[in-house]
Amino acid sequence: MNKTYPPPSAAIDPDPSRSWLWRAWPLVRAHRWMFSAALVMSGASMLVVVQVPRLIQDAVDNSIVSDRVPLSHYMWWLVGMSVIMLVVGYLSKQLLFRAAARIEYDLRNIVYEHLTAMSFPFYDRMQSGQLISRANSDIRAVQMYLAFAPYLLVQSGISLVSFAYMLAIDVPLAILAMLPMPLMFVASRRMQRSLFPVSWLIQARLADVATVVDENVNGVRVVKSFAAERSQLASLQKAATSVAWANVKDADLRARWTPLVQNLPRVGMAIVLLYGGYLVIHGELGVGAILAFNAYLLMLQVPFQVIGNLIMLGQRSSAAAKRLYEVLDEKPEIADAPDAREITGPRGDVRFDDVTFGYGDGLDVLKGFSLQLRPGETVALVGRTGTGKSTAARLLPRFYDVRAGSVSVDGHDVRDLTLRSLRDTVGVVLDEPFLFSASVRDNIAYGRPDADFTDIERVARLAGAHEFITELSEGYDTVIGERGYTLSGGQRQRIAIARTLLLNPPVLVLDDATSAIDVQVEQEIHAGLRSLFAGRTTLIVAHRLSTISLADRVVLLDGGRIVADGTHKELLASTPLYAEVLAQADETIEELGSVGR
């Protein structure tokens, strides 16, 4: 049913000590036949193009100045050449753009595959805006250079051939006509040098504009609720003004340099006219040769501009490639061990043994944290805000690795299991579930795209989502707006619970996963939730009494470790902190309620 797409045709060379081009070369090599064909064709069309001035020369000398050959003879040649250039040009462009598109496909897949393999610590460190820019503009810059640099170089070959033809017509005239060329080279290099920093500036400022627009669109709810449209608009105007300034600077530099670079060949033409005219007058050269020379001089101009652009493109691509490699060279911190094993027939015996954990280089959040969940047991993890309840829950599916101690499922350290089998075993529902812009049905079936509709409906009922889904305009086929914003927080959470349940995981982690479902609805779906928990080991990170009441056992976390363990009643009687935490949670909920009133 699901179409499968080809994997990337090659990988980036993993050796970071090599140059960026060398590392990217396998991508070009993978499409070498297409590239070679495109380059051969473009070389061939170039060879035809340089014949045209020769032909015009002969036509003028043999048919116009004298009447030795009928003019139609040259006309037919010219028509024939045009047809060849048309066909060959079409084929070479087709092949080149195809190869470029494949390189882009490969690069996007390589980067995306890598990003998918990266673990939570990486995403904690990186800014999503930066990642998105790397995945877009940097890929583009690298692809442009890889695909088009060889083509531009072949095109530049036109200058060598033109010069050879000029030499064949008249050696001293060819050398004289070339006199302004070094000047032109210097001028175009200076032009590129002064334009380069400005073009960087434009890129950077465009990225600033993109960031403002991105924040505005993604944070539209916050912007509007603070009525901050004006200040957002002001920051956009500021960023846009900076872009405009850089663009004006760019136009100014171009206006200064372009006429100079473009008009320098006219000096060559003047020389051709003067010395060539002298030769013609003295009968040493045909009139046609002057025409041909002028045409060749114009062709000679091309590479000077192209090579300048190529250098500029090269600098930009090299910076872009380095940024991409920075991401690609990062190894996923959490990956399968070489001898990782599958977990078979999991019973759901979960154990945290003397765990110490903290994020990055930060302080320990958990210290000496030990907890056992027997198969089929439902345990509520309670504690003050910021004590590390969610952190403990994240260690079970191995979103992060412990600093010391161990987390195990059925006696296997989670680090010894394959991530695939561990995450099939441990289902997680987070408090702010992310839903995709797809139908409700597809969102629920996210982990099992081939699931039957009856199964989808069954888990939706269990999660208390079926009723509101059927009330949506197109029921299960209703497409959810971006990130699920068209649904309420509680509705999103119920869809997320259904999504995890469809996988029927033997171990379930609910991290505050019912926090947005109002207490009454939660009570209504308690029966469903209880039947969910039956037969699976469940860890619930909870704040509310109503959620805690679903658990067989409650554990209280404080100072990085479990400080009390028992039933709700036992803890209430024995541990003042427990009552305090519950009272705080109630107060918070009440306060939130009064703010809303």
Ligand SMILES: Nc1ncnc2c1ncn2[C@@H]1O[C@H](COP(=O)(O)OP(=O)(O)OP(=O)(O)O)[C@@H](O)[C@H]1O
């Ligand atoms: N990704 C992260 N990177 C760095 N520090 C983090 C990260 N996530 C949480 N922390 C820190 O770890 C500590 C524990 O956070 P955690 O979310 O586990 O607390 P919690 O008990 O679940 O809190 P709450 O009840 O408010 O949800 C906090 O000090 C928090 O700032």
